[in-house]
Amino acid sequence: MKSFIKPINYEKSKTRKWKNDIGRFENMTYLQGEDAYLCANGRKLKAERTYQSKTKTGYKSEKTYYACEDCTGCPMKENCIHGNHFKKPMEERTKHLTVAKKFLRQRQEDRKRITSEEGIELRMNRSIQAEGAFADIKADMNFRRFLCRGTENALVAVDLLAMAHNIQKLHHKIQHGTASRHRIPVKEAA
Structure with a gap:
């Protein structure tokens, strides 16, 4: 299985503030042969230990x-070293700095x-489909709260709602002749 979900810091990492922050290891040069990072002032941060x-x-x-x-x-120390405590x-x-290499x-x-092209298409379609499902269940089906008690009863209610939503969606696709189409191409949506 492959995941196409954005990391937590994906949107933040595209900002100018993130890219210009010289204290982040993502913005430093990694020297692979020496296993060290090169800071903005040209000084090396060497690996001391692994834990x-x-x-x-x-x-x-x-x-x-x-x-x-x-x-x-170092004239860049105030911008490079973070933390006031x-x-x-x-x-x-x-x-x-501490780096988890496998995670990175x-x-x-x-x-x-x-x-990638496939990732952009899947993320776009996911945002369309997930938000629409919640809107249909809350607004069209007028489901605002569970009328039963207990986890098992709530799960049964959610299953019934999901089945009703899927049948309604299938009916809509059959009526409009789009039953064979599962994803909306990016070019059509833009």
């Missing part, structure tokens, strides 16, 4: 910790998929 982290849900990920050797006298003054701090690789693959 395992575990989330609340139990997912384990491997992260690499990068740190700059020396940031003293440190006991150390800005002059004594050095730039460091998966995110890059996702970005390629969603920006």
Whole structure:
């Protein structure tokens, strides 16, 4: 299975503010042979250690910790190092960052998929279909609240609503002769 869902930061990463932020590792040059990042001032952030982290849900990920050797006298330090809740003054701090390489690789693959022609078409159709289904159920079927108690009864009510919506949609497609068409091409929608 392939996912064509936008990452959380997809829209934000297209903004000028994100692209001009020199403190983000996404905007730094990665030196693959040395496993280091090159900051805007030309200083290297070398990999110091790799460690395992575990989330609340139990997912384990491997992260690499990068740190700059020396940031003293850097004119870009205020723009590069973020965070105001440190006991150390800005002059004594050095730039460091943490990168989950597997996550980064998966995110890059996702970005390629969603920006492909197929990804654009699927995302456009999903936004049309999902919003329309909620609108039909709430407005056309006048469903505003569950009239039963318990999770099982609510699931039965949702299943009945979904079946009614699908039958109504199929009837509409048969009436208009579009039963064989499943996706709207991008050129028609634009």
